[in-house]
Amino acid sequence: MSDEVPTTDDREPALVVVSMIDHVLGLAATWTSWDGRLMRVDERVYTPHKAIRRVADHLVDHLAEMEARLAGGSPIPDRWHASAATTPADLAPFTDQDLDEAGSRLTRLGRIWADRLTALSPDQLDWSSGEGWTFRQIAFHLAGSVYYADAVGDLSTVGSDH
Known part of the structure; x- marks a missing residue:
């Protein structure tokens, strides 16, 4: 992901965010067939759990920034390890229950x-x-x-190259 100033257009910002989440959850619906192989993109490792974690962390981080600024305060500095860290939880199988939790959280x-x-x-x-x-x-x-979900990709075809 880039830190360049984002380009905007005439779409409603709320729809932009919700559409991103719809895209992520659409891909996540295929991840219960994940075979445990790590996806490597841009010298980083991605898994289904890590992709969901990164999307949620990104939403929380910028929400905290926006709310602090609207309240006239300063945002708490970002101290996430971001996608550089892969936790043991990121390596766990991605189950139907995980998909349900991800859907609830991101929705x-x-x-x-x-x-x-x-x-x-x-x-x-x-x-x-x-x-x-x-x-x-x-x-x-x-x-x-x-980006994070696309790094894992569509796993609906078991045994395909990802």
């Missing part, structure tokens, strides 16, 4: 994002205190979280 986070972004005026969406991107840019940046 709820998507709803929080959609509610917050929809409540902001166009001026608020395009506002920045000078530190960080506008809230519209953050929403479009979050769309890049598909």
Whole structure:
């Protein structure tokens, strides 16, 4: 993922975030057939659990940033290990229960994002205190979280090359 200033367009920011989550969950629906092979992309390792963790962490991190800025405070610095770390939990099989939990977690986070972004005026969406991107840019940046799910890919064809 890139730290370049995100390009925006005329799509509703809430829809951008929710569409990203729909894409991630669409791929995740194929991950219960994961055979345990690690996916290597850009010198990093990805697994189904790690992809879900990274998407959720990214949503939480920027939500905390947005809420702190809207409240007039400073965001807590990001101390995630990001995709550089692969935890033992990331290596576990991805079960139907994991898919259900991921769906609940990401759908709820998507709803929080959609509610917050929809409540902001166009001026608020395009506002920045000078530190960080506008809230519209953050929403479009979050769309890049598909990267983590795309790194795992569509595993609906068992035995295919990933």
